Amino acid sequence: MDSASVKQAIIxxxxxxxxxANSRELFEAFNEHCFEKxxxxxxxxxxxxxxxxxxxxxxxxxxxxxxxxxxLLQRMQQENKAAGN
Amino acid sequence: MDTxxxxxxxxxxxxxxxxxxxxxxxxxxxxxxxxQRMAHGMTDxxxxxxxSSATIRSGSLDGGEATCLANCVDRFYDLRLLTLKHLxxxxxx
Numbered sequence: 001m002d003s004a005s006v007k008q009a010i011i012x013x014x015x016x017x018x019x020x021a022n023s024r025e026l027f028e029a030f031n032e033h034c035f036e037k038x039x040x041x042x043x044x045x046x047x048x049x050x051x052x053x054x055x056x057x058x059x060x061x062x063x064x065x066x067x068x069x070x071x072l073l074q075r076m077q078q079e080n081k082a083a084g085n
Numbered sequence: 086m087d088t089x090x091x092x093x094x095x096x097x098x099x100x101x102x103x104x105x106x107x108x109x110x111x112x113x114x115x116x117x118x119x120x121q122r123m124a125h126g127m128t129d130x131x132x133x134x135x136x137s138s139a140t141i142r143s144g145s146l147d148g149g150e151a152t153c154l155a156n157c158v159d160r161f162y163d164l165r166l167l168t169l170k171h172l173x174x175x176x177x178x
């Protein structure tokens with residue numbers, strides 16, 4: 001491997017690890033919050049109502065994450081601009 | 086998944102400009118990770134605030150929910166700044 005391909009390999013590996021960590025974090029959050037929301041009283045099996053609630057809950061949580069991420073980014077940029085002036 | 090392993094012999098092949106580029110990349114990745122960790126923590130907190138009583142009826146956010154999340158992030162950030170300031174003040178006294 002030459003210098004450029006070593007560099008590319010390192011960048012790829014770091015990005016992969018970062019993506020895996022991020023997905024794992026979301027996966028844990030889905031499980032925790034959607035179990036709480038959709039399965040208030042665990043029965044002998046997951047009902048179809050509970051299953052469809054979980055699917056919607058995951059989509060909603062992801063949408064919430066994106067919204068929080070965007071709001072946070074906006075706020076941090078504001079603060080940075082205020083600190084820079 | 087990519088299973089390329091990089092050993093010390095590979096690292097020795099990096100020239101100075103690629104090393105500098107990698108340092109910048111790692112710095113940016115650290116920032117991104119820090120930001121993402123904060124976003125995860127805040128989603129956790131704001132989900133509890135904005136969705137605690139509601140039953141899930143759709144997979145998307147309605148206007149009220151989006152506003153609640155945006156306010157939640159902003160107020161939490163205010164609180165962070167306030168506690169930080171308070172801690173700094175009590176330390177200098």
